[in-house]
Amino acid sequence: MDTVEKKQRICILAVDGSKHSDLALKSVSMVPGNPDSITHAFAAEEKKAKELMEKYVADCKKLGLHDVDLVKVIGEPGDGVIKAAEEKKADMIITGCRGLGQIRRTMVGSVSDYILHHSHVPVFVCRH
Structure with a gap:
């Protein structure tokens, strides 16, 4: 053996x-x-x-x-937010920003950046 x-x-x-x-x-x-x-x-x-x-x-x-409808996103958060906005026919997306530095944002990505660049409606990013 x-x-x-x-x-x-x-x-x-x-x-x-x-x-x-x-x-x-x-x-x-x-x-x-x-x-x-x-x-x-x-x-x-x-x-x-x-x-x-x-x-x-x-x-x-x-x-x-x-009149609030919360949606739990499973999977990639940025993509989930974009899909939820499309499904709900949202007029705007408001999101927070973790305030990552340029290097960290480049390495780990940024949900708010993703939303900003993929949304078909206006996006308001709240910074800390």
């Missing part, structure tokens, strides 16, 4: 110091073949998304905005 040599896997973890990088680091523990880890991670993300949406609904009501 031949012995099978196990190749050590090399993984590159790209981080930028953001909370999203922290999540990427935590995801390292989700090794392929451990479906429980993946299931728990998805459940935790779903819970966070639900809590965030509830917070924004409450914030909108406090501001007197009662």
Whole structure:
């Protein structure tokens, strides 16, 4: 019987110091073949998304905005926002800006840049 040599896997973890990088680091523990880890991670993300949406609904009501339709985007955020704007026939997109420096924006991209360059309606970018 031949012995099978196990190749050590090399993984590159790209981080930028953001909370999203922290999540990427935590995801390292989700090794392929451990479906429980993946299931728990998805459940935790779903819970966070639900809590965030509830917070924004409450914030909108406090501001007197009662006819609000929140949409959860799955996948690439910029593309999801553009598609949601097209589906809802939006007249304008308003988005925040994380304020990444030029080098970081070049390396990791920018959702607000993507929206600005792909939208067919006016875009208002709120800077910090």
